[in-house]
Amino acid sequence: MTNEALQILIGSWFPNPEADKVVDQVEVLADDGEDPVPQDPVNPSLLEFAEEGSQFLNVEVSPDHLHELMSKLKANTETSFDYLFCLSGVDWGTELGIVYHLESTAHRHNIVVKVKTEDRENPTFDSVWDIWRTAEFHEREVFDFFGIKFNNHPNLKRLFLTPEWDGFPLRKDYEDAINMVVK
């Protein structure tokens, strides 16, 4: 599928309840005989799509809808994203999050799913290891280096570092006077 077709299909799974209300308001104003006030286009979906600055179609989802979206991306026969080829933790400064790179081995199209949270003390997302088994290891790596926790993960503990390690090294605010060389 093309990126446009993917965007329309995936966006329709999570309709934005706000979008209908705005349309209603515009119609009411039009009945009064006044020109409708031009408004910013309201996103018809709860998902945010973007293609700028990336070779893939990007979609940003709220943590609440993450697992539902991922299940549908894998199960739907038109999307059929069965290959999770990269799962990266990212520290965006104020936000922590995960970037999932997905590919369909049947249709050979790609999508990038992003999820973010501003909670740096106790960031938690739903695990996707029940959808793609490879996520079990990758999520442990993210937990190890970013301190992001995963609900329903079968074995969430440090993978590379020792259990008593203090802090999460790949976070931008991590400091280690002994092991880090700061230029």
Added chain:
Amino acid sequence: MQETTTLNNSFKSEEYFINMGPQHPATHGVLRLLLTIDGEIIKKVEPDLGYIHRSIEKMCERDSYQQIVHLTDRMDYLSSHINNEAVCLTVENALQLEIPDRVKVVRTIIGELTRIASHCLWWGVMGMDVGALTTFFYGFRDREMINDIFEETCGARLTMNYNVPGGLMWDIHPNFINRVKNFVAHFKTKIPEYDRLLTENIIFQKRTKGVGVLSKEDAISFGVSGPVGRGSGYSCDVRKYHPYSALDKVTFNEALETDGDTFARYNVRIKELWESLSIVEQLIDNIPDGEYRVKTNAVIKLPKGEFYQKVETARGELGVYIISTGTKNPYRLKFRSPGFSNLSALNHMAVGGKIGDLVATMATLDLVIPDIDR
């Protein structure tokens, strides 16, 4: 009577743990496996990683793009040239640099020679893991010829650093073409020797057939790639689906097997030796003239955005994911290493088998630990 009771008790089945590694020869490096076993039957395999973790991803965040290339051949040191190429391609695509054809062809030739060298080493230690010591010397003899060619052209045998963003460090050595041709002619007579020595060996076949089976669905779900995925009938060759450098100009077959067992993965790699030789043969007489490098700025700054590039190393799909904020360092750089995902399937493949089977299975996963630990 008393004696019989104690005897029966001592044969009671009981689960217990044993350590395999971190210095076990079959783990090919410092990987520790915690095995839960019942008698000799494996109940669970839990890898314990991190013995040589250097946090390359964190180091990359403070390094320039030219410096990052040098870190990558410390990951999968048997595919160092292809790792270097992955970072260079990401940077070049982000900068939209036009790379000369000469560079593309030379990169592909050396990449395929790297794959052959890596598979030679794998074949040697594969035999050794299942108890055939001779193969080690055969594999190293042929790999040595490739290393000599590399040494002459780029001055290094293992951590090559021959790629730089924009092209190659310097031009190929005048002897390069002749020596590669000699090697191809030599190695063509040696692969049948490999087959006679190991592939057709009945003891070897009994050790590997039906061992460590991975189905196609599981292979995709575990994200395995490279020869491990193709042994399960999963068509996943990055060179076919996302061709890079000169790989779109050559014809080759993707090596596929459907059994999904250790012997199938073994056969995939033997087939790949022939395919890689064929790619080298198609290109070696057709190296175009031209520049071996295009000029880049001394300080490379990538535009703001996200860039992803995948390449096929000897172990599978290596991904480089760069998030750039427009500065001279990447904001975040993630290496999706093939060995890490392949290792995640090990527990699934080994459960229910014996410890000897685990060694054979691990041999065809072809793990390189620095690639997993990064």
